[in-house]
Amino acid sequence: MTENASHGNVSGHLVQAGSIRGGVHIYAASAGDPLGSGPGRLDDVSLDPPNLEGPLRDRREIMAELTALLSEPDGVPRVLHGLGGCGKTTVAQALAEQAESQGIPVFWVHPEQMMASMLWVAVELGGSMTDAIHYSGLPQRACRWAWQWLHASPEPWLLVFDSLDHVADIADGGVPGGSRGWIRGSMAGTTLVTSRVGRHDVWRPARMHAVDPLPVTDSVLVLRDHAAVAAQDAETPIPRAAWDLAELLGGVGLALRLVGRLIREHPLAIDGYEGALAHLQVSIHADTPSGAESSTADEQQSLLTRVWDFSVTSFIPEHSHARPLLSILALLGHRGARVPVRRLAAERLAGSIVDIGTEALTAADVDRALMELASRSLIDMSSVNGEPTVGMHPVVAETTRRQFGDQAIAVVAAAFELVHMDEGRDLVMEESAYGAGLEVQSIVLGDDHPDTLRTRHRLAFALVRRGELERAHPEYVAILEARRRVLGEEDGDTVTAHRGLAWLLAEMGDHDSAEAEYRLALRLHAKRNEQQHAGAMRARQGLAWISAQRGELDRARAEFGEVYEMRMRMLGSEHRDTLSTLLALAWIAQRQGDLPEAAALYERILHSREHSLGSTHPDTLRARHATAWIAGRLGARAEAEARLRSVLGDQERLLGDSHPDTVLTRRNLAELGGVGSPD
Structure with a gap:
């Protein structure tokens, strides 16, 4: 888990440094900075509706009313409600097809991607990418900004919020359908929600449409x-x-x-x-006892x-790779999250519960397992933004999780291991996996089990990654208190919770409280004889960042230097924690105007990333961007332009034209006179 980071109060470049798993991420605070996408990174999401698998049957009255709204919106959201699996999404898909046939744009939003999706909706309607990135760390202002663009659209639109079954996640203490939340009505277009929650008091003032089982x-x-x-x-x-x-x-x-x-x-x-x-x-x-009472659900x-x-059980062999893979996907694909197929590479699954039999697991084995599941409609496979992905109907995922039995914890461990291998790259899927895993752990292990609390900690961190610092704060406090109560003040997990809370407080700008927590964590590490422990180094790095946030750059440079020397001695030059400190030193040198030193440090970081991650990994692309930008500031404009063009080509191919990193590189090229302004 990343525990040392910076937001907001530091001008210039922002570096997120020091993670237990995952790479080091560099962000930029303005369009002229070279190193990333800004605090509150805007994730790439798909707004395309899923394809309708067959003709819509029945639902004539609902479709007639909804179709009329497409060209003449009445300002009232519509909610399709009913039991899981009854066809709510199918009706929404059919309406989306109607809209597209009339030339009306459709924006399809999943609850796990709410803020990022709505910001992209605003961008597609004319909002600037710079504003979208800025608001990505400000949930309430992001909501207001996105709806300003929706209300102002001169052409009608259809906005679908699919599978909003956990309304507390989006209500923010109010009513989800209220005029200040994400779900709003508009005279400019049609808002449609699908949900298992059918209470009008939850969605008011929306109009409700029951989707009952078919005749x-x-x-x-x-x-x-x-x-x-x-x-x-x-x-x-x-x-x-x-x-x-x-x-x-x-x-x-x-x-x-x-x-x-x-x-x-x-x-x-x-x-x-x-x-x-x-x-x-x-x-x-056989499963229905005579005279047993049960609800429709x-x-x-x-x-x-x-x-x-x-x-x-009838059509997938007992020793097939498909069965355990389905179990893992039921966690990774929780609440409809799409799972990139690259996450399921054979080398990643080697040694997991999917790796059964005496022969080594191969890509062909994984492909066959996916095809087995897709042929039975247990999963669907489609491309999202040009990348192959796997999805599961929420009801299929829930039903699969109910069949885990005594393998439940093993399945959770396997799914989490896949997440850990490349943590931070697919935030929606990762958060969904931790959410599903937490549900399983709470039932099997209990709420106070150390593993359950660790997963809860990761979920709290996911709120921070979405920019929801105020919501994350009480979670961090509660986790710390639970660990104190269950494990004791000097337990390693409790010390980690102190560091996590310190990091969050620094993110929120409360540097004094953050410093106090970091210093308490260091005292606890000392009691545990862990002065050289990786966690102690993270606490010291956190204190160095607080110095930087206060503008005490000389002090910060000295503190980072001490941490760097210790990490070099303990971990070596290629360890991600060592690189995170080197990254911080490069940033400090740049802020102090020592561009030659900054350039040399960024080149070392680039060399390490290319060696460990490859030349086209997103973190490597950011490092290539940084070295190019510094070269331009040192006067090597031709070299800088050539490097930026190379980075831009890879970003456009791998990330897409509108990805924040791509936009930033194009903008830096424009500053050098290499291309026209992106705006």
Whole structure:
């Protein structure tokens, strides 16, 4: 976890330094700085709606009202509500298709990416990237700024908030549908929400639309849509078994789709509608005690569990890589988060619960496992911003997690290990994984277990990465108090909590309180005979940053120098903690006007990053950018321009034209006269 960082009060370049896992990140405070995307980094997200898998069945009245709103908005948000898997997202997808066919832009927002997505919406409507980056660290002002652009749009739009099932995450103490939150109505466009929460008092003043299970006459058509190998003529009779199967599946769209895909993909093993009906009748009736009372939600969850079991245990071999991979994806893809396929590389999964059998795990093994899961609609695979990703329906992910059994903690450990390998690169997915893992740990281990508290600490840090410092502060305090109570004041995890709170207080500008916490952490390290411990070095580095934030650059340079010498001796020149201190020294030298020294230090950092991460890793690209920018300031304009052009080419190819790092490089090139202004 990153525990030493800087925000806000330091002019010039900002360096986030000192992490337990993940690379060192450098940020810039203005467009003229060379080193990154500014405090409150704006993550790259997709605003594209997912593709509709088949024709929409039923929902005629809802679609008629919503379609009319596309061209004549009435200023009132709409909420599609119902049980999980009943088709709320399908209705939203169908409306998105209608909007796009009319030339109306569609912005599709997932709750885990709320602020970043809304800032990108504003950018697409004409807002500047500079403003978006600035507001990314200010949630309330970001909301206001984004909605100013939405309200001012001269053309209608459709804004979809999909799967807002955990309303407390976005309510900020108020009503999610209120006029000051993310969910607002507008006369300029249409706002649509899908949620399992159907209480009007939660969403007021929105208008509510219940999405109920489909009637059997439409259910059987959905089942046929997904079961048929080729399109079926409307006059073709539907077998009796299909009607019975559709009725058994209770009009639940997700269940109909899953079973339909199984019938299509396994025509011999299942023997069509009849075989699926026979299997599910036995399974469902066996799980339903005579006279048992249950709610509609319980019945639907039981149904989906049996369909899940039918999909997994009947058609995925017990020793297949697909089963454990599905379990890991149920954590990484929590609440609909997309998982980049690169995170699932065979070398990353080697030694994990996916690596079963006697032969070494290969890329072909992982590909086959993904195809097995996709062919059963347990996952979907699509590109997001040009990168292959994997996603899971939230209900499928929840049902999968319910089947973990005594493997629950092993699955959590495997998922967390994948996150740790490249922490900080896919923030939405990482936060989702920690959230799902925390739920599992709380149930299996208990709220006060050290591992549960560690995961809670990482989730609190995720709030800071989103710029929500005020929300993070009580979490950091609560975690510290819990560790004191459970583990004692001198336990290593408690000392880590002191350092984490100190770092957060420094982020919030409370340097005096931050310094007190850092010094307390150092005293505790001394009691533990850990004066040379990595954590003690992080505390000392935090104190050096506080000196820098106060403008005491000479003192900060001396303090960083001492930390650097100790890290060189203890860890070596290539360790990420050593590099983080070297990065800080380069920043100090630059701030003091010693550009030759800064250039030499940045070149050393670049060499190390190219050696350990490769030339096109985002952290390496930032270091290449820094060395180019410094070269320009030293008068080597031709060299600087050539280097910046090289960086820009890689950023455009790997990050996209509108990524903050790409925009900053283009802007620095414009300052050198190399290209036109990006604005």
